[in-house]
Amino acid sequence: xxxxxxxxxxxxxxLGMAAGGMALAGVTAGPARAQRIKxxxxxxxxxxxxxxTAMANxxxxxxDGAKITIVDGRKRHLYxxxxxxxxxxxxxxxxxxxxxxxxxxNGVEWIEEAAAEIDPxxxxxxxxxxxxxxxxxxxxxxxxxxxxxAIEGFDMNLVGTNGIGAVxxxxxxxHATWGAMDRFTDEGGKAVFYRPATEMKCxxxxxxxxxxxxxxxxxxxxRGRVEIHYxxxxxxxFSVPIVxxxxxxxxxxxxxxxxxxxxxxxxxxxxxILTFATPEGEQEMDYDFTNVIPPMVAPxxxxxxxxxxxxxxxxxxxxxxxxKETLRHARYSNVFAVGDCAGVPKxxxxxxxxxxxPVAEDHLVADIEGKLSPAAYNGYTSCPxxxxxxxxxxxxxxxxNNLTPSFPGxxxxxxxxxxxxxxxxxxxxxxxxxxxxxxx
Amino acid sequence: xxxxxxxxxxAVFQEIFGAALFWTMVAVAIIITLAFIFVLIRDxxxxxxxLARAELxxxxxxxxxxxxxxxxxxxxxxxxxxxxxxxxxxxxxxAGAGGLIFLAYVVQAFMRQPDxxxx
Numbered sequence: 001x002x003x004x005x006x007x008x009x010x011x012x013x014x015l016g017m018a019a020g021g022m023a024l025a026g027v028t029a030g031p032a033r034a035q036r037i038k039x040x041x042x043x044x045x046x047x048x049x050x051x052x053t054a055m056a057n058x059x060x061x062x063x064d065g066a067k068i069t070i071v072d073g074r075k076r077h078l079y080x081x082x083x084x085x086x087x088x089x090x091x092x093x094x095x096x097x098x099x100x101x102x103x104x105x106n107g108v109e110w111i112e113e114a115a116a117e118i119d120p121x122x123x124x125x126x127x128x129x130x131x132x133x134x135x136x137x138x139x140x141x142x143x144x145x146x147x148x149x150a151i152e153g154f155d156m157n158l159v160g161t162n163g164i165g166a167v168x169x170x171x172x173x174x175h176a177t178w179g180a181m182d183r184f185t186d187e188g189g190k191a192v193f194y195r196p197a198t199e200m201k202c203x204x205x206x207x208x209x210x211x212x213x214x215x216x217x218x219x220x221x222x223r224g225r226v227e228i229h230y231x232x233x234x235x236x237x238f239s240v241p242i243v244x245x246x247x248x249x250x251x252x253x254x255x256x257x258x259x260x261x262x263x264x265x266x267x268x269x270x271x272x273i274l275t276f277a278t279p280e281g282e283q284e285m286d287y288d289f290t291n292v293i294p295p296m297v298a299p300x301x302x303x304x305x306x307x308x309x310x311x312x313x314x315x316x317x318x319x320x321x322x323x324k325e326t327l328r329h330a331r332y333s334n335v336f337a338v339g340d341c342a343g344v345p346k347x348x349x350x351x352x353x354x355x356x357x358p359v360a361e362d363h364l365v366a367d368i369e370g371k372l373s374p375a376a377y378n379g380y381t382s383c384p385x386x387x388x389x390x391x392x393x394x395x396x397x398x399x400x401n402n403l404t405p406s407f408p409g410x411x412x413x414x415x416x417x418x419x420x421x422x423x424x425x426x427x428x429x430x431x432x433x434x435x436x437x438x439x440x
Numbered sequence: 441x442x443x444x445x446x447x448x449x450x451a452v453f454q455e456i457f458g459a460a461l462f463w464t465m466v467a468v469a470i471i472i473t474l475a476f477i478f479v480l481i482r483d484x485x486x487x488x489x490x491l492a493r494a495e496l497x498x499x500x501x502x503x504x505x506x507x508x509x510x511x512x513x514x515x516x517x518x519x520x521x522x523x524x525x526x527x528x529x530x531x532x533x534x535a536g537a538g539g540l541i542f543l544a545y546v547v548q549a550f551m552r553q554p555d556x557x558x559x
Contacts, residue, residue, distance in 0.1 A: 090514050390519030410524055418515060418525040425513050430455035434448050 036064040044135035048072035051339030052141035057438030073114040086174040093175040118305040140337040152266035188225025189288025204383035215388035231262035319343030325376040336360040347381030384424035392420040479549035494544035498537035505536020
């Protein structure tokens with residue numbers, strides 16, 4: 001052994017290297033929190049989904065002594081962004097399922113009943129079990145209602161059979177939809193996809209599932225026997241023009257046949273016929289595989305209250321009439337709405353929730369302190385638009401339909417990338433969970 | 441992502457690999473690192489011959505790491521769509537290569553025969 005083969009290393013040098021390594025890792029600890037505000041305020045949160053749970057966790061951190069009550073009868077918490085992955089056979093049905101209880105912080109009272117009535121004049125709500133809860137501040141986080149009854153002939157028990165899928169219906173139905181899609185892409189035939197004409201959760205999801213069906217048919221070598229149609233509800237595939245144009249090009253590339261101004265009205269599972277309302281009257285299309293997506297409206301408890309928009313395009317849908325920047329109710333200043341039930345022009349997604357909740361929270365806390373909050377929600381939402389298994393486009397935009405990429409120059413928003421797929425497949429749920437805990 | 445904290449990063453990695461596999465990998469990485477520090481302190485130097493041999497294992501570590509990530513994320517080489525994807529792929533490879541170099545070095549250092557090495 002000759003000396004030059006040995007690289008001498010002093011203890012000090014070694015310690016220096018270790019410190020350098022840690023510095024390179026460059027990971028910061030969590031941001032320091034401001035001092036908690038003392039208050040006796042009674043805060044009621046309706047709904048323990050993504051928005052309600054995130055809000056509860058954040059308020060507990062911000063306020064000291066507040067009486068926070070969360071009202072929701074559902075024992076299961078559903079990670080809804082996972083439904084597409086379940087319906088593509090990439091994740092099991094339980095991938096999206098956890099319990100409501102595990103996400104709720106200590107110091108919050110959970111009433112395990114749904115809300116039945118909201119009385120914003122008297123500042124109180126009544127639960128389905130007849131409990132009356134008074135509040136100083138009300139957070140609406142009720143989510144939305146999938147109006148399955150609006151589709152004539154649809155029967156939830158048929159999902160997974162007769163070529164009927166229903167990805168939105170829940171994790172079990174998403175899993176059953178995968179069974180139907182798997183069979184369809186083996187056998188071939190005609191697939192028909194579409195979206196409702198109402199506001200909806202994740203408007204990218206119907207497109208993703210169209211792309212995924214195409215991808216499976218290609219992988220299995222059955223694409224030649226598969227016909228794929230997409231019936232848009234108006235004259236575009238997506239509300240953001242630049243994204244719509246990209247989808248148009250991708251559909252063209254993948255051989256997806258588009259038609260426009262088609263809104264699903266009825267399904268005949270026996271004859272396998274879909275009926276659409278169009279400007280030219282009712283039109284029928286036969287199908288061998290379809291993903292039924294019903295109209296989406298605010299839950300009855302919200303629609304039957306004085307809180308929805310009283311005029312404008314959403315009168316029949318019942319979304320809460322809130323300021324689109326502050327999320328504060330237009331007529332009841334101690335009421336805020338976050339998540340799907342908020343009547344704002346963009347974003348019924350978990351990504352919107354993540355940006356909305358801190359804004360509403362800050363305005364509420366400022367009210368308690370007697371201050372004004374500068375926080376404003378700009379309509380940010382994001383959609384990792386899967387274009388095949390292994391690739392996605394990380395589409396992010398705001399109220400103005402501007403693209404708002406989080407990683408400009410690094411992750412191109414309209415490019416089909418592996419890294420965007422990695423984000424959807426693995427990083428999103430972790431970020432979502434951190435959001436539920438109020439940490440992201 | 442609004443703010444990247446250590447907690448979020450750990451949550452992300454747990455999600456990728458599952459909690460059990462993730463913490464097992466963390467434990468293995470810590471053990472290898474401690475073992476490396478141990479042999480560094482013991483030998484007071486980096487043994488060039490071990491290092492050279494360990495470096496031969498680098499391509500194996502790189503390829504294994506890339507295939508592992510692709511397997512865990514239902515994807516493959518054909519999904520590479522742009523420059524950032526190549527960077528992520530290379531980064532994964534470098535991490536795998538580095539890990540295996542450390543492991544190979546430590547294993548050799550522990551298996552050394554003092555007589556033959558002459559000290």
